[in-house]
Amino acid sequence: DTGVSQDPRHKITKRGQNVTFRCDPISEHNRLYWYRQTLGQGPEFLTYFQNEAQLEKSRLLSDRFSAERPKGSFSTLEIQRTEQGDSAMYLCASSSTGIPEQFFGPGTRLTVL
Amino acid sequence: QKEVEQNSGPLSVPEGAIASLNCTYSDRGSQSFFWYRQYSGKSPELIMFIYSNGDKEDGRFTAQLNKASQYVSLLIRDSQPSDSATYLCAVNFPPSNTGKLIFGQGTTLQVKP
Numbered sequence: 001d002t003g004v005s006q007d008p009r010h011k012i013t014k015r016g017q018n019v020t021f022r023c024d025p026i027s028e029h030n031r032l033y034w035y036r037q038t039l040g041q042g043p044e045f046l047t048y049f050q051n052e053a054q055l056e057k058s059r060l061l062s063d064r065f066s067a068e069r070p071k072g073s074f075s076t077l078e079i080q081r082t083e084q085g086d087s088a089m090y091l092c093a094s095s096s097t098g099i100p101e102q103f104f105g106p107g108t109r110l111t112v113l
Numbered sequence: 114q115k116e117v118e119q120n121s122g123p124l125s126v127p128e129g130a131i132a133s134l135n136c137t138y139s140d141r142g143s144q145s146f147f148w149y150r151q152y153s154g155k156s157p158e159l160i161m162f163i164y165s166n167g168d169k170e171d172g173r174f175t176a177q178l179n180k181a182s183q184y185v186s187l188l189i190r191d192s193q194p195s196d197s198a199t200y201l202c203a204v205n206f207p208p209s210n211t212g213k214l215i216f217g218q219g220t221t222l223q224v225k226p
Contacts, residue, residue, distance in 0.1 A: 042201050042216030056211055095212055100145050104156040
């Protein structure tokens with residue numbers, strides 16, 4: 001399977017704990033996006049990488065959120081001091097420059113108790 | 114404010130009928146438009162995208178774009194129960210070089226046997 005992969009698929013944590021999610025994009029894709037989706041809503045953009053550079057961050061991304069893509073391949077999204085409002089599906093998507101289609105991974109469902 | 118509007122539904126159609134899903138967007142300068150299908154608990158799956166005014170057909174799906182009216186629609190011919198899902202409209206607003214997508218909240222389609 002050469003699609004976008006995400007790990008873990010589910011994460012349950014207690015309020016105040018830190019969590020980290022991983023995304024592996026389609027191998028030839030240089031662009032990587034993180035989105036967050038809550039029940040009944042469409043995905044909301046969080047941040048975007050082109051190769052290893054983080055080029056845009058949403059105002060939704062508070063100081064507790066950080067994302068990296070150190071070698072321009074996989075990416076990690078860390079949430080520090082989780083809050084119940086962080087409970088959501090975290091989606092990763094990838095694409096290539098000049099090719100508009102974005103393909104999504106299966107998502108990581110986060111539940112903060 | 115960059116917005117994508119969809120009627121949340123549910124839209125109910127009988128099997129074999131044509132389902133028509135609609136989407137409006139706020140920025141007349143938008144260039145590319147996407148339709149995703151999302152089954153409950155799963156991630157969005159790209160159906161098709163459209164750039165130019167008019168129709169674009171792919172199998173049972175037809176996307177229609179009217180930039181003057183800031184309106185994009187998706188027609189599903191010969192609807193099947195397996196088409197029952199949430200359909201997300203997404204727009205790449207200018208400046209469009211990042212590929213960032215703004216999503217509507219989605220329309221739930223129910224195809225009844």
